[in-house]
Each structure stands twice: as C-alpha cells, then as structure tokens.
Amino acid sequence: MKSIQSLRAIRALAAALLATLALASCETVQTTQPGAVGVDRKQSMLLSSAEVDKSAALAYQQEMKKAAAKNALNRDAAQVARVRVIALRLVPATAAFRPDAPRWAWETNVIASNEVNAWCMPGGKMAVYSGLIEKLKVTDDELAAVMGHEIAHALREHGRERASQAYAQALGLSVVGSALGLGQGSMQLAQIITEVTINLPNSREHEVEADRIGVELAARAGYDPRAAITLWQKMGQAGGGAPPQFLSTHPSPQNRQKDLEDFAARVMPLYETARKR
C-alpha cells in the first residue's frame, strides 16, 4: 500500500519536473513587428521554427497529395491563377511584419471542395477551397482579406505556438512523452500541424491578431481593407443561419465587425498609398 503511494508520489514529481524542464527550455519570442495595427503579444515556444516548418512542409505535401488523389487539386486554372496573383501581391507586404517572410518558400494551391475554407500552414503553405470562392462569390478584395488573415496566422507562428502548447501539455501529463524526445517524430509533429491548421479552431486571441494583421497586409498590397468586413459577413451567412465550422470559435460576429471596421480605418492611408503606385 505504502509503496504504491510513494510510486505515485514519484510519478507526480517526475511529471512536475518534466513540466518545469519544459518551461525552462521554453523560449519567449516576438514573432512579428507590430506594424500599423500594433500587434505586440510575446509568445512562448517550446518547438523551434525550423522543426515546425519542416513538419509543416511534410504535412502540406500530404494534404496536396490527398487532394490530387481525389482529382481536387488546382482543377480550375483560372481560379488558381486568380488566387496566385493575389498571393504574389500579399507576400511582399509581409515584410512590414517580418523582414524574412518574403523569402519563405510560399506555396498557394486551390482545393476543389464544397467546404467554405482556407488555411495557411507554418512557413507559408496555403490552400484556398473552391467552396469559399464560389459559394461566397468573393471579390478580389475579399479574397485578399481571407488570404491576408490566413497569412497572418503563419507570420505570427500560431501553429508553432499551438503545437508547443500541445507538447507542453503532453510533457506535463505523461512521463512517456519525454521518452519520445522533442526533436524526434517529424511525422507526429506533421500530424499535429495538420490538426491545428485545418481541423482545430483557433483561439479568439489568435483570430483577433490574424484579423488585424490581415487587413494591414491587404491594404499594403493595394486591396481595400474594408472588404474584410463584407467577407466575414458573407462567411457568417454561408451556413444559412448556422455559421460554418470555420467560424465556430471565431470572435462573436458583432465584436469582429467592430474590430475590423476600426482596424480597416486605421490602415486606409496604407491602401491609398499602395493604390497610387
């Protein structure tokens, strides 16, 4: 009886120790410069950018392969061209937040799907679903708004932050977790990246950051930042009352609309300047 109790105690201690170690090797980073919109939250990272980007590239390859197998990859050449032109204008604008970002290995593909969705994995691996383009009948400005939002998630390394949180939890909960080692298991990490990018909803905090940086990216690229407002309105109506899953934990529509209005107004001068070029 007593030995079982002490075994439990040791286990609890080990778990606590691992949690401490995890925290100790955790680095606090500033992933982006604040830009005109002033996003300046510091983030705790347990995993390195290099590790995460490598796994994200792997995860992206797998997703594209899956789409290709269903004959759903870049089926409509005009749609692909349209999306890539917008990406080409948005990517240079990322320099305002991260000087290194324009040189990332960006990729943009269109997946034929009824789903109203778009995402960008860490390192700039992006996908736009045809359902978003067709069902919402998006304008170029609106498409730039959604792509700017997704790119912002990548610039802020939200995927790395969320994967780090998942690892920290695993380390805190299980002694077995440490045996796997943090540097190992690119495949496992790729799976986590896929989950946090495509399947699991983002936190409100991440959404607000992506919204604000997104409007600035659009404005700097010469797209009307106010299109974010109509885009998210259309998105909210897409489910016919029930918002699409994509939106389920996004900020409440009223708060989001107000925030987008405020921040779109703030970056209007950037848009005016970009338009004159």
Ligand SMILES: [Zn+2]
């Ligand atoms: Zn988002």
